[in-house]
Amino acid sequence: MAIEALGDLVPRIDPTAWVHPAATIIGDVEIGAGSTIWPGAVLRGDFGAIRVGARTSIQDNAVLHAAPWAPTLVGSDCVIAHLAFIETATVEDACMVAVAAQMLPGSALRSGAVAAAGAVLAAGLEVPTGHRAQGVPARIVASDNPDAAYIARGAADYAAMGARYAAAGIGVTGAELVALLDSAARGK
Numbered sequence: 001m002a003i004e005a006l007g008d009l010v011p012r013i014d015p016t017a018w019v020h021p022a023a024t025i026i027g028d029v030e031i032g033a034g035s036t037i038w039p040g041a042v043l044r045g046d047f048g049a050i051r052v053g054a055r056t057s058i059q060d061n062a063v064l065h066a067a068p069w070a071p072t073l074v075g076s077d078c079v080i081a082h083l084a085f086i087e088t089a090t091v092e093d094a095c096m097v098a099v100a101a102q103m104l105p106g107s108a109l110r111s112g113a114v115a116a117a118g119a120v121l122a123a124g125l126e127v128p129t130g131h132r133a134q135g136v137p138a139r140i141v142a143s144d145n146p147d148a149a150y151i152a153r154g155a156a157d158y159a160a161m162g163a164r165y166a167a168a169g170i171g172v173t174g175a176e177l178v179a180l181l182d183s184a185a186r187g188k
Contacts, residue, residue, distance in 0.1 A: 002026065003177055006046055014054075015175035018162035023058075031174065032056065032076060036162035048072070048088065056080065057158030062097075063087075067105060075111070079154040089121070096151050101133075109133075112148055 002024040003011055009027035019025065019037040028045035031037065032054035040061035043050050048066030052058065053076030060082045066072040067088040074080060075093035084097040088105035091097060095109040098117040103109070107121035115121055116134035125140075127133045132143040165171050172180070 003180075009045060011043075011045070011177075013174035013177050015173060017174040018166050018171055019174075019177065020165070020171045034159045034162075036158050038062075050074075053078070053093065055155050055159050057155060057162075059084070059158070070105070077152060077155040079151055079158070081117075084115075094148060094151055094155075096146060096154070112151070114143070114146060114151075 004026045006027040011025045011029045013031045014033040016033045017031045017035045020039045022039040023037045024042045026044050026046060028049045029043045031052045034055040035052055036057045038059045041058045043064045045066060047068050049071040050064050050066055051071060052074045055076055056074055056078040058080045062080050062084040064072050064086045070088045072086055072088055074091045075095065077094045078091055079096045081097060081099045083100040085102040086097060089103035090108040092109060092111040094112045095114065097103060097115045100117060101115035101119045103115060103121045104123045106124040108126045109115060110127060110129045112129045113127040114132040116132050119133050119138040120136045121133050121138045125133065125138060127140055130142060131140050133140055166173050
């Protein structure tokens with residue numbers, strides 16, 4: 001597991017969050033209560049800050065990064081699917097970034113919006129509530145598919161799955177990570 005401070009940039013992981021041992025979290029990264037970070041996910045807060053809200057899943061091989069001029073922000077109750085890429089972008093609460101979608105710097109999903117599978121959101125593209133970005137380059141369409149209930153169910157399912165993995169002894173909770181980071185800091 002790679003959970004590392006970069007100088008004084010130390011990851012802050014809520015005690016109730018769960019991280020798979022094959023995930024990488026470096027630097028100025030904050031992960032909220034009940035969130036889950038899955039195998040191969042990379043959250044690299046070296047150039048800028050990354051903030052993830054509560055009950056959000058960052059799934060397998062997703063990559064989150066930020067630039068020095070702006071953070072990457074992901075709200076609560078979001079589903080960030082496998083292979084998603086988010087760089088210096090904003091994802092508000094209850095959003096979905098579907099499989100292999102890419103959010104380029106300055107793009108934004110407003111509450112409940114969706115980046116469809118494989119979509120590439122150009123720099124500065126803003127997707128309003130009740131809409132979906134789809135295609136390459138992404139265009140915005142009014143849509144309730146997937147709907148709010150689907151996204152909420154996905155967020156809840158992944159939170160429950162993280163608890164199941166933790167109970168099985170796979171990965172670590174935020175509470176265990178805090179203890180490991182404290183121990184490592186004292187050992188230096």
